[in-house]
Amino acid sequence: MTKRSGRITRLALIASATAAASLTLPATAHGDDFNYKRFQSPSGDIMCVMVRNHDRDDPASNGKGEGTCQVLDAAYAMPPRQYVGGDGRPSTCWLGGWGSQISLPEGIPPHLDCVGNVLALPSLPTLDVGQTESVGAITCASEPSAMRCTDTSSGRFFRVSSDSYELG
Helix, strand or coil: CCCCHHHHHHHHHHHHHHHHCCCCEEECCCCCCCCCCEEECCCEEEEEEEEEEECCCCCCCCCEEEEEEEEECCCCCCCCEEECCCCCCCCCCCCCCCCCCEEEEECCCEEEECCCCCCCCCCCCCCCCCCCCEEEEEEEEEEEEEEEEEEEECEEEEECCCCEECCC
């Protein structure tokens, strides 16, 4: 899942799987297995998915974690529509959800994803303020008005709220 070429459709696929899983899993952020976690902020305006990569064709990332969060109603100024495509070259995103989703694959700097419209999912489990979830070296923490995901192996992180985002 850390290949960037699939990022445009990945959230839609994860959202479909999450919606289906929501019908059968208990509503707790800790109810998922260690390879897949989904949750929302206490306010419900940020939704996140964490996965462990199982791409056997990509040995460099196989087994590593990734955290992705999407803001439902971003009030911050949207950044330029530039991102790095799956081929490693700069690209321009013209999709409607640009600027709303940030990903942090283990061992790779955090970045904005080129996604379509922002998706709202019913009844995602809530990650309460002060709680954390981890997959591989990626840990996401719920803060009073934001979500912060950190790659503990590199110190790289992103922090996102409805009002702002930070990549570090």
